[in-house]
């Protein structure tokens with residue numbers, strides 16, 4: 014990032030304005046003339062002194078701020094939710110085929126309905142984001158609810174109507190083609206069931222063919238919470254009832270070899286000057302759908318963030334932080350961390366056993382697989398070493414389906430008494 018001194022020599026770039034901007038990320042001032050701020054803060058920019066540094070004000074304090082951390086106010090950004098692209102991606106069968114083909118995922122929801130079928134008798138259920146309606150059909154065919162509201166915003170809802178009739182559930186299941194937040198319903202519901210989870214729990218990554226194979230992100234959990242607050246009866250059940258993000262320090266020799274070491278000797282030629290470019294291109298963002306080999310786990314995994322879906326609030330989603338402390342259980346190479354999620358479904362029966370969908374490396378593989386966060390360089394580790402730190406999921410204040418994940422860590426070698434300096438790496442998803 015440009016230093017202040019270079020900036021002051023470029024007065025010609027100066028541009029006097031008075032415009033509000035939103036901070037995308039936290040910024041900690043490194044000098045008295047700079048102004049610190051947090052993600053989501055509104056800053057009043059008075060002068061774009063040069064391309065990289067602007068003179069701004071926040072709550073009566075003035076200082077230089079890095080322009081890269083700022084974005085025009087959200088109302089200037091059309092469609093911060095990118096709903097048109099998002100829902101269009103679900104209008105074709107491709108993504109529904111992928112989800113329905115995911116046996117552990119779909120079978121878990123079927124098991125939830127089967128094991129609660131007695132308690133579901135006479136209940137009103139909402140299936141939020143029902144897609145083709147498979148969960149609603151499980152309810153209609155395997156239990157005797159009073160009513161099932163199958164809510165789907167994309168055009169796949171036309172097919173869902175037909176599937177409900179074909180499977181003789183139209184006496185119980187009603188399809189609403191609507192964004193769930195915009196619904197007007199005849200009654201509140203006893204159970205709100207939804208399959209909203211994503212690769213890093215909160216954000217699912219879609220390859221949008223509608224948008225020319227560009228990546229799109231879901232952030233469906235906000236819709237689930239808003240609908241819960243409006244339509245779930247007091248004491249009603251959320252399925253999943255809770256969700257947790259798990260993390261483990263891991264090896265990734267294949268990825269490091271194929272993307273980094275690859276350039277060292279290419280047909281007898283030295284391409285190693287491309288390694289910094291490769292690092293930026295391949296390791297600066299999370300690697301989704303990574304199949305983590307259990308033998309590449311260097312420690313036992315731990316749950317770093319747990320969400321109680323009955324009490325979690327939308328504002329909690331802006332920034333979620335979890336701490337971790339791993340003891341390395343066998344010598345190896347620490348290439349980074351792998352993450353995945355688990356969801357839990359409380360029983361409607363008092364004392365009934367909860368059900369779990371675990372998408373980790375030790376469970377049957379799902380379409381999400383795991384997510385790999387690669388460090389810039391590998392770290393040799395020995396049994397007994399310790400890796401401590403924190404993971405932060407910071408939602409993008411502008412692009413509401415986007416977030417960034419920052420991992421901070423320190424190492425303590427087994428014979429040392431103190432931890433190393435803190436290392437930190439931010440992985441944007443996507444802006």
Ligand SMILES: NC(=[NH2+])NCCC[C@H]1O[C@@H](n2cnc3c(N)ncnc32)[C@H](O)[C@@H]1O
Pocket residue numbers: 100103112141142143144145164165166167169191192193194208209210211217231233236
């Ligand atoms: N686990 C995930 N990563 N996604 C699986 C569920 C996605 C389904 O929910 C629909 N959907 C998503 N958000 C909404 C919403 N707010 N209202 C209605 N349908 C929705 C979406 O169109 C798609 O059919």
